[in-house]
Amino acid sequence: MSTYEVGNNDRLSSRAQAIRDGRLIDITRQAGRVGFRVPVAITSAAWQDCVEWTETTASKETEDCRLHDLLCELNERAVLASELDPEGVALMRFYRVPAGAKNTVAEVTTLALHSGMDEHDMPIITISLAGEADYSAA
Numbered sequence: 001m002s003t004y005e006v007g008n009n010d011r012l013s014s015r016a017q018a019i020r021d022g023r024l025i026d027i028t029r030q031a032g033r034v035g036f037r038v039p040v041a042i043t044s045a046a047w048q049d050c051v052e053w054t055e056t057t058a059s060k061e062t063e064d065c066r067l068h069d070l071l072c073e074l075n076e077r078a079v080l081a082s083e084l085d086p087e088g089v090a091l092m093r094f095y096r097v098p099a100g101a102k103n104t105v106a107e108v109t110t111l112a113l114h115s116g117m118d119e120h121d122m123p124i125i126t127i128s129l130a131g132e133a134d135y136s137a138a
Helices: 015-021 028-033 044-050 063-084
Strands: 024-026 040-043 089-096 107-117 123-129
Touching: 015 024, 015 040, 024 044, 028 040, 028 063, 040 044, 044 089, 044 107, 044 123, 063 089, 063 107
Parallel strands: 040 123
Antiparallel strands: 024 040, 089 107, 107 123
16 A cells, blocks of 8 residues: 655555645646646645735736646656656755745745655655655655
8 A cells, every 4th residue: 555654743644635634735637737647736835835825915926827837847847857766756946936925036945746656556746845744655
């Protein structure tokens, strides 16, 4: 049985449960629009850092636009990541305007792109912040 570790408490949980709990956000539909052919999820922390947006910020960006930009950039790197890293994890620098920023200057963050198998041995991709707990599917 393949599961993945969630958090630092060594508790094992299924991907579906992590989505139900809000620890992961399923973005498979949006990812499919830019070329991903497997289920894709993003951790809630990565979502808050790279996608979440409010109308009170300086830019007129939307969450849909921010998610699209993130997925397009990740899609370009996903094939290379799977070929270069036998562990199924690739780090990626991503520039975004932080949510709640009073200006529109992009800052860099590092994301981890985890590729692996879910609890049903189906291929999946999970996006997290580089410093988060292990969200790989192994």
